[in-house]
Amino acid sequence: MKLKLLNPQHYYSEFRQLTKFVITPVYDSNRELSISQKISGTWTLFVVKTVLTVLIGIVMGLVYDPVNQTTNSMAERFNPAALLMVGVFILPLLEEVAFRLSLKFKPVYLALTLGVLGYYISSKAIYQAKLSDVHHHFENRMIIVLAIMFIAYPLFSLPKVKKVLDQFWKNNFKWILYVSSFGFAWVHIFNYELSLEHLLLMPVITLPKLVGALSYGYARVNYGFVYSFAIHICNNSIGFMVSTLFGSD
Helix, strand or coil: CCCHHHCHHHHHHHHHHHHHHHHCCCCCCCCCCCHHHHHHHHHHHHHHHHHHHHHHHHHHHHHCCCCCHHHHHHHHHCCHHHHHHHHHHHHHHHHHHHHCHHHCCCHHHHHHHHHHHHHHHHHHHHCCCCCCCCCCCHHHHHHHHHHHHHHHHHHHHCHHHHHHHHHHHHHCHHHHHHHHHHHHHHHHHHHCCCCHHHHHCHHHHCHHHHHHHHHHHHHHHHCCHHHHHHHHHHHHHHHHHHHHHHCCC
């Protein structure tokens, strides 16, 4: 039996499927997959996504290599165990809920997404706090999150509203995916110094994040939320291991 792990054609096929999805996003994949098929597809997509990101990162590094201030800040504020929990599990979960969970519409999904986005906005715009900061106005930010969810879920669950939103998602999924993906990528500009140069170069600086967003979106729609979260965890695990091994002198 040929090992798919060592079969380049297998990865190329997944790359083509990803490319097709990005160009023509499909809301319902109409594919009945077993758990083993989903796990296999998720692993393959992770490899494809990692190769693409590394290649883009190498090219960008030769042209422009800005300092990621958030990575440095987190390494200073957390010990390795806490950094592992926050950087590899908690923040990816928040990002997946905010930007991928609602790619499939359900009232509870959209309520959770808006709640997490409320946490993002209140942290950055109102309290000027880091997302991982639980010492400054954290209770106020959580009250905002809960208020949004408690209002949004009953509203979106009303039969007429639910029907309209469900149809809107199916009719406009392409743009929902693109807005979500670019939003995810561009929000990471806050990881860098907010200079005019960085703002002008934002599409270039955040390009690896855009590749990640589209890959996670593909996994979310075709395999499920757990699988997009799993790829995100694997991705951040690599960053954690690299920063742990080579981040300090």
